[in-house]
Amino acid sequence: MKHSLRFYLQLTFTLLVCAFLIVPVVLSVLAGVTENFFVGLSSGFTLRWVAQVWDTYQMTIWRSIAIALACLVVTLLVGVPLAYMLARHQGGNSRLARVFEELLMMPVAVPGLATALALIMAYGQYRAFRGSLLFILVGHVLFTLPFMVRPVLAVMQSSQLAVLEEAAASLGAGARQRFFGVVIPNAASGILAGALMVVTLSIGEFNITWMLHTPLTMTLPVGLADAYASMRLEVGSAYTLIFLLMIVPLLVAMQWATQTSRTRVRL
Amino acid sequence: MNSSLSIKLRQCAKTFGSGAPALEPIDLEIHPGETLVLLGPSGCGKTTTLRLIAGLEFPDAGGRVLFGDDDVTDLPIEKRGVGMVFQNYALFPNMTVGENIAYGLKIRKMPAAERAARIDTLLEMVHLQGLGHRRIDQLSGGQKQRVALARALAVEPRVLLLDEPLTALDAKLRETLRADLNQLLRKLGITAIYVTHDQGEAMALGDRIVVMERGKIAQIGTPQDIYYRPASEFVADFIGTMNRVSGVTRVGHLQIPAGIVPLATANGKADQQATAMFRPEDVEIVPLDTAGAEMFGDVMSTFFMGDRTRLLVDVGADMPMIVETRRRGVWHAGERIGLRVPEHAVMQLPVQHFSGETRS
Numbered sequence: 038m039k040h041s042l043r044f045y046l047q048l049t050f051t052l053l054v055c056a057f058l059i060v061p062v063v064l065s066v067l068a069g070v071t072e073n074f075f076v077g078l079s080s081g082f083t084l085r086w087v088a089q090v091w092d093t094y095q096m097t098i099w100r101s102i103a104i105a106l107a108c109l110v111v112t113l114l115v116g117v118p119l120a121y122m123l124a125r126h127q128g129g130n131s132r133l134a135r136v137f138e139e140l141l142m143m144p145v146a147v148p149g150l151a152t153a154l155a156l157i158m159a160y161g162q163y164r165a166f167r168g169s170l171l172f173i174l175v176g177h178v179l180f181t182l183p184f185m186v187r188p189v190l191a192v193m194q195s196s197q198l199a200v201l202e203e204a205a206a207s208l209g210a211g212a213r214q215r216f217f218g219v220v221i222p223n224a225a226s227g228i229l230a231g232a233l234m235v236v237t238l239s240i241g242e243f244n245i246t247w248m249l250h251t252p253l254t255m256t257l258p259v260g261l262a263d264a265y266a267s268m269r270l271e272v273g274s275a276y277t278l279i280f281l282l283m284i285v286p287l288l289v290a291m292q293w294a295t296q297t298s299r300t301r302v303r304l
Numbered sequence: 305m306n307s308s309l310s311i312k313l314r315q316c317a318k319t320f321g322s323g324a325p326a327l328e329p330i331d332l333e334i335h336p337g338e339t340l341v342l343l344g345p346s347g348c349g350k351t352t353t354l355r356l357i358a359g360l361e362f363p364d365a366g367g368r369v370l371f372g373d374d375d376v377t378d379l380p381i382e383k384r385g386v387g388m389v390f391q392n393y394a395l396f397p398n399m400t401v402g403e404n405i406a407y408g409l410k411i412r413k414m415p416a417a418e419r420a421a422r423i424d425t426l427l428e429m430v431h432l433q434g435l436g437h438r439r440i441d442q443l444s445g446g447q448k449q450r451v452a453l454a455r456a457l458a459v460e461p462r463v464l465l466l467d468e469p470l471t472a473l474d475a476k477l478r479e480t481l482r483a484d485l486n487q488l489l490r491k492l493g494i495t496a497i498y499v500t501h502d503q504g505e506a507m508a509l510g511d512r513i514v515v516m517e518r519g520k521i522a523q524i525g526t527p528q529d530i531y532y533r534p535a536s537e538f539v540a541d542f543i544g545t546m547n548r549v550s551g552v553t554r555v556g557h558l559q560i561p562a563g564i565v566p567l568a569t570a571n572g573k574a575d576q577q578a579t580a581m582f583r584p585e586d587v588e589i590v591p592l593d594t595a596g597a598e599m600f601g602d603v604m605s606t607f608f609m610g611d612r613t614r615l616l617v618d619v620g621a622d623m624p625m626i627v628e629t630r631r632r633g634v635w636h637a638g639e640r641i642g643l644r645v646p647e648h649a650v651m652q653l654p655v656q657h658f659s660g661e662t663r664s
Contacts, residue, residue, distance in 0.1 A: 196397070197392060197394065200390055200392060200394045201394055201396060203360055203381070203388070203390070203394065204388065204390060204394035204395075204396075204452075204455075205396070205407070206360075206380070206381045206382045207358065207381050207382070207386055207387065207388035207456070207465075208382075208387075208407050208408030208411060208455070208456075208458075208459055209382050209385075209408055209411045209412060209459065210382060210407075210408075210411050211382055214411060218407075219396060219398075222396075222398040223396070223397060223398050225398070
């Protein structure tokens with residue numbers, strides 16, 4: 038098939054834009070496995086830097102995973118019932134429901150530093166709490182909760198939930214049976230999408246965490262900043278490489294989840 | 305099936321929020337085993353009435369709902385033992401056909417083997433043998449509603465409630481499903497309440513029809529009662545097509561501009577303004593030159609409908625007279641024809657109790 042000159046121009050432009058965006062990532066990854074980045078690739082490849090990051094910052098990785106999972110549990114326990122209540126209240130379109138949704142979005146709109154500062158001012162004097170991972174978890178939940186509530190609410194609104202529940206009730210199902218047997222399974226795609234979003238955001242969260250952390254509660258992104266600031270460029274880059282290895286599968290899973298929820302046939 | 309159940313509504317009214325009542329206080333009795341149709345335009349209160357019976361809404365203070373001798377007014381739907389079929393099917397998309405049908409049985413903790421047998425019986429009952437493992441989104445609209453029906457009947461409800469179950473289907477399918485539904489309801493002998501805005505459905509399915517208008521019951525009766533003896537102008541207009549002619553009473557008939565309409569009740573009360581009504585299919589077209597012609601008019605337009613022909617005839621009144629004939633023939637616009645109505649087909653509203661407005 039023959040293409041016009043116009044096609045090739047567009048293709049070239051597109052590839053250039055792609056290259057512009059991808060080159061820094063590739064360079065960063067390469068830097069993480071190069072003996073000496075300033076000398077260049079000719080200095081040879083090594084996994085030394087990756088090993089060093091693993092030794093120095095291993096705890097931040099486990100900590101980030103732990104916080105992300107805890108954050109997921111909390112947003113599930115709080116966010117799903119919340120979305121359900123909003124959906125039940127006049128189909129989620131009432132003034133109250135919308136105001137509530139906007140309020141939920143506030144911590145996303147407000148700079149993370151401001152949120153963190155407010156948390157420190159309000160609860161900083163409780164030393165044990167201030168110094169624990171729980172303090173960081175609170176910040177993460179504030180930030181990620183809307184990303185759980187929104188997709189769940191959207192699925193609930195589009196799936197005739199009210200009438201499905203009426204049908205279940207007419208067949209003798211009580212409130213509990215309806216919630217777990219009908220509501221949750223039919224909101225599953227939204228819950229899955231929200232869950233992946235929450236985990237991804239929590240693992241990558243920097244702004245709030247940077248303000249809230251102590252040396253003992255440093256997370257992966259904060260450690261990354263620390264590495265770039267105080268160590269060789271290669272070490273920081275190796276750190277990025279590890280981060281990418283963790284986050285890319287999550288992003289792929291997220292794509293896949295939204296795909297399945299989109300192609301699901303409504304009743 | 306359980307022995308059939310009678311249902312009584314006592315002074316049931318329903319007001320949503322602070323607005324006007326959606327339902328004025330009504331009394332209604334549904335006999336055991338009968339199919340009662342609630343019929344009316346949207347907003348007339350028919351769905352509210354059904355939801356009160358179902359337990360999805362609760363009547364305003366003072367209203368009572370009785371199932372047999374049990375007062376179920378305060379019971380929510382899950383405690384009332386009703387089966388319900390919804391306009392939009394309301395099948396659970398996360399379950400297969402079989403799982404949908406078995407949902408109520410599972411809630412009632414029926415053993416799995418027994419459930420499987422029951423699913424097969426029900427699938428057969430609604431002519432869906434072998435489709436138990438299908439996913440809901442693999443079904444056509446008609447099949448979905450059959451599954452919904454099977455699911456509602458699975459738990460052997462004391463009463464079956466159907467909320468416009470055929471409205472979402474196309475015309476042809478609606479007719480087939482209506483016939484099947486009719487057969488099924490007769491066979492089961494279950495008390496059923498059926499909400500529709502479609503008078504054809506109401507006539508075909510109902511043992512009795514409740515015509516509703518703006519939160520009130522306009523008339524209760526058999527389909528024949530409703531059609532042949534409408535109790536109000538609203539009912540007369542809502543059910544089928546009705547010709548309405550006004551004139552002056554003479555002995556034995558009504559004198560209208562186009563001729564005369566026989567009217568037995570006109571005896572003794574001559575020279576009074578009166579209105580008579582008759583159905584288009586009761587008007588006969590008669591040759592102009594015979595003595596049989598009692599009214600005359602000019603054909604305005606004709607519509608050939610296959611099994612019959614509908615004519616709009618100018619009879620010198622505001623509204624053209626609608627005539628439907630099964631005779632084969634061709635009538636042309638502008639043609640003058642003779643008409644007559646047999647006396648038994650002419651109706652007069654019992655009492656012209658005044659209503660604020662009339663529907664046109």
